[in-house]
Amino acid sequence: MQKFEYANATTIQQAVALLGNTWGEAEVLAGGTDLLALMKDYVVAPKRLVNIKDIKELKGITMTANGLRLGSLVTFEEVLDNAAIKRSYPAIWQAVAGVTSPQIRNMGTVGGDLCQRPRCWYYRAGYGILAKDENGKALVPDGDNRYHAILGNEGEAKYVNPSSLAPALISLMAKIKVAGPKGSREIAADQFFVTPKSDNEREYALAPNEIVTDILIPSASGVKTATYEVRQREVLDWPLATASVALKLDGKTVKSAKIALGHVAPVPVDSDAAAKALVGKAVTEDTAEAAGAAAVANARALSRNAYKIQLAKVAVKRAILQAAG
Amino acid sequence: MSKITRDGDDKPVNPEADHDSGVSRRSFLKGSGIALSVPLVTGGVRTVKAAGQDVKIHGPNKVSITLDINGKKQAATVEPRVTLLDTLRNELDTTGAKRVCDRGTCGACTVLMDGKPVYACSVLAIEAQGKKIQTVENLELNGKLSPVQQAIVDNDGQQCGFCTPGFTVACTALLNKYPDPTDEQTRLGLGGNLCRCGTYVGLREAVKQVAAQRKGGKR
Numbered sequence: 001m002q003k004f005e006y007a008n009a010t011t012i013q014q015a016v017a018l019l020g021n022t023w024g025e026a027e028v029l030a031g032g033t034d035l036l037a038l039m040k041d042y043v044v045a046p047k048r049l050v051n052i053k054d055i056k057e058l059k060g061i062t063m064t065a066n067g068l069r070l071g072s073l074v075t076f077e078e079v080l081d082n083a084a085i086k087r088s089y090p091a092i093w094q095a096v097a098g099v100t101s102p103q104i105r106n107m108g109t110v111g112g113d114l115c116q117r118p119r120c121w122y123y124r125a126g127y128g129i130l131a132k133d134e135n136g137k138a139l140v141p142d143g144d145n146r147y148h149a150i151l152g153n154e155g156e157a158k159y160v161n162p163s164s165l166a167p168a169l170i171s172l173m174a175k176i177k178v179a180g181p182k183g184s185r186e187i188a189a190d191q192f193f194v195t196p197k198s199d200n201e202r203e204y205a206l207a208p209n210e211i212v213t214d215i216l217i218p219s220a221s222g223v224k225t226a227t228y229e230v231r232q233r234e235v236l237d238w239p240l241a242t243a244s245v246a247l248k249l250d251g252k253t254v255k256s257a258k259i260a261l262g263h264v265a266p267v268p269v270d271s272d273a274a275a276k277a278l279v280g281k282a283v284t285e286d287t288a289e290a291a292g293a294a295a296v297a298n299a300r301a302l303s304r305n306a307y308k309i310q311l312a313k314v315a316v317k318r319a320i321l322q323a324a325g
Numbered sequence: 326m327s328k329i330t331r332d333g334d335d336k337p338v339n340p341e342a343d344h345d346s347g348v349s350r351r352s353f354l355k356g357s358g359i360a361l362s363v364p365l366v367t368g369g370v371r372t373v374k375a376a377g378q379d380v381k382i383h384g385p386n387k388v389s390i391t392l393d394i395n396g397k398k399q400a401a402t403v404e405p406r407v408t409l410l411d412t413l414r415n416e417l418d419t420t421g422a423k424r425v426c427d428r429g430t431c432g433a434c435t436v437l438m439d440g441k442p443v444y445a446c447s448v449l450a451i452e453a454q455g456k457k458i459q460t461v462e463n464l465e466l467n468g469k470l471s472p473v474q475q476a477i478v479d480n481d482g483q484q485c486g487f488c489t490p491g492f493t494v495a496c497t498a499l500l501n502k503y504p505d506p507t508d509e510q511t512r513l514g515l516g517g518n519l520c521r522c523g524t525y526v527g528l529r530e531a532v533k534q535v536a537a538q539r540k541g542g543k544r
Contacts, residue, residue, distance in 0.1 A: 003385035006405035006451055013376035029452070036408070036447050037428045048382075049405065051452055077441070101517030102498065103432060106441040107448070235516030236430065 001036075002045040010054050012179045012213060018050045019209040023202060026050055028211055030073060031107040034116040043126055044117075058111070058213055063088070070215040072111025080105060089217065091168040091225035091244045091323070098227070098242075099164055100235040111212035113165045114176065114192065115204060118266075119238055120148065120159035128199045130156045145302040147240070150309050152265035153300060157195045159266055161203065165215075166193065166268040167244035168227050170260035174217040180210035190260075193267040203266070223248055226323035230311045239263045241308055243295070243315035245323045252282040259320070261295060264312045271295040274316055283324035285317075292316035369404075383451060390454055394419060395463035401450065409453045410434045410445035413460065421461035421490045432518030435491040435498075436460050442498035442517070461490040464497060472538060473497045476531035484522035492518050496532055505536045 009015035019026045026048040027035055038044040052058060058073040063084050070079070079085055079096045086093040099105055117123065122131035122139050131139045140148055140158040148158045169176075169189040176187045187205055194205050206212070225246045229239040242262035248255040257275040262268050274295035281287045292313035299309045369386040372379045384405035392399050392409075394417060401416040410427075413419040413436075422445050423433035429447040436445045437459040445458075464471040470478065473496045483489040492515065499506060499514035506514060511532045515525070 001406045003404060003406055005385050006383045006449070007373075007375075007380055008383075008452075009375070009380065011376065011378070014378055014380055017375035018373075018380065029449075031447075032449065032452075033429050033444070033447050036449070039406075040427065049449075053452065100513050101432070102495070102514060103435055103442050103444045103517040104429065106438075107429075107443050235513060236519075 001039045002042065004039075004046050005048050006051065007048060008051045008054055010056075012055060012057055012211070015050055015052050015055060015211055016179060016181050016209050018048065019211070020048075021208055023200060023208045025208070028052055028115070030109045030112040031075070033104050033108045034112065038117060038124070041124060041126070043124060052211060061085070065219060065221075067219045068092075068217040070110050070217070072109060072212040072214060074110050076105035076108050076110070076113070077102065079110065089168075089172065089220050089225060091171055091227045091246065092165065092217070094227040095164045095168045095229075095242070095244065098229045098231070098239065100237075104236075110165060110215055113163050114212060114215075115206070116162050118159035118203065119162050123159060129159070129196055129203070130199070131158065141302060144304065146304045147238075147308075148302055148305055149265045150296070150299040150301055150305055150312065151261070151269050152195070152267065153302065155195065155266075156197070157266040158302065160263045161193055161266060161268050162238065163193075163262060163268065164239070164242070167242050167260035167262040168225070169215065169217065170268055170270050171225065171244040171246040171258045172217050172220060172223075173246075173258065174215055176212055177214035177216055178206055178210045179213045180207055184213065186216070190268070190270045195266045220246065224323040224325065226319045228315050228319035228322055230315050241312040241315045243292075243312070243319040245316070245319045247278075247283070247320070247323050249283075249324070254278045254281055254283060257291075257320075259291065259295065259316060261312055261316065264299075264308060269295075271316070273297060278320065283320060285321070288317040288320040288324075289313075291320055388451065390451055392417070392450065392453055392458060393456065394458050395460060396457075403450050405449060405451045407450050408446050409436070409448040409450045409458070412450035413445060413458075419460055419462060422494075423487055423490055425487065430519070431488070431491070432495060433488050433491040435494040435518065437494060437498060440498075440501065442495055444517075459494075461493050464493065471497070472535045473500065473531065476534040476538075477528065480527040480530040480534060482524050482527035482531045484520075484524050488518060488520045488522075488524075492520065492524075492528055496528060496535075499532060500535055500539075504539055506532060 007018050027046040029049045029051045059071045062069040076096045149160050174189040176192045223246050227244040229242045231237045244260050246258045257278045259271045259274040274291040277291040277294035295316045296309050296313045369384050369388045387402045425431045425433035427446045429444045434445040435442050438456045495518045503510050
């Protein structure tokens, strides 16, 4: 790890003032589960680390009739232990339960989950977010791309978004509240993730001196939700494909649906096609499968990840069936 | 972007970076025969204005910190980049937590921080100040193994032993949270630790034994 100076911010204003205007100069330390590993590997080498864990405003879970507010420092374990979230927002609870290391859950925060960097092994080995060698040659297309994107992979970015929560937040139409020197703004969850064009950009719509402060989730009263993850191992593994769904039913008929996929594209995929395939129909094995097929209709496998198309399709199908109960 | 040095995790990309103290490893080794102690370069704290308030900036050189380890306040002088794990092992002679993957994956460095299991490799020592840290060394009471330690012995929950301190702390944390865990809670509750020898079955039995003992049952 390169040397850095360390600052302990106790207010949001302090934190954003201590962050610079350029990516990479300073990094935000919350749970540290991803950042410290990146720094040990010299993939990230900030001159300053701003610890935000002592900022009280970033803590706490509040649930009202209007919805759920998660402070960005809420840990995964706090969400897992929250019976009301489990009852009212199963998609969120199940996404959190998918992180099967108690140690990671005790350290990892919901804000950090959104801002963690991709797990792409080329990125982690120092080849940059777009995975190019010294001569600018893209490494993923002919390389080991078994865990890379099957959707949205036409451009240079081929990694997959690593967030566990993102699909659930998108399906529930959550907002991400962020703060910067000029104050706060809210970003719709499906607008929070972006695809960078160079290493000077990030995978999320924050400015270098902005931090995530809250996750705001509207009431899910009358909404049936679920998250389904496909993993290789039962414990401590990254999903190969995730689907989160939020359904409004009229009797047995789906009145509206929001279906989001994770770990299949550089950004979480909000699949209108899957939702359209389901709306107006009763949830059955067949209609759920058709929605899954619609979600991956435009998928394009790289040389070694065609298997992920089937996994993504099944994740959507099973999330729908799970949500409908 | 900077390419990665592959020849050692702790080697800074800039070899000069470690020489800020004015004492290289070589001169330290040469000098240590004569000088009894090497003066520590501390004082790495300055104050800056952020949002109109004074905020302390620590480092990048060594700074003095105080940690609460196993009920004892312990002082150390480390750079902000040093992890809790490395401080325990290299500065405070507390080597129970093991350094294996050093990337928050294997669990061999598991310690309790304010009662909760965390990876000591993924916490900076400087940010662990003010927290109660408990390591595997603290489980034993008056020379007697804790129930979890005894149960791991009884159930053959170790082989090469390298993962054992981390698993022992993780089992202790699991049983603190779920006094009588279901099989699934045990399986998932130990999901943050890896054992290459495959002692999982023995460890799960050990958890069962402790839970049964607590209920007053015998095995």
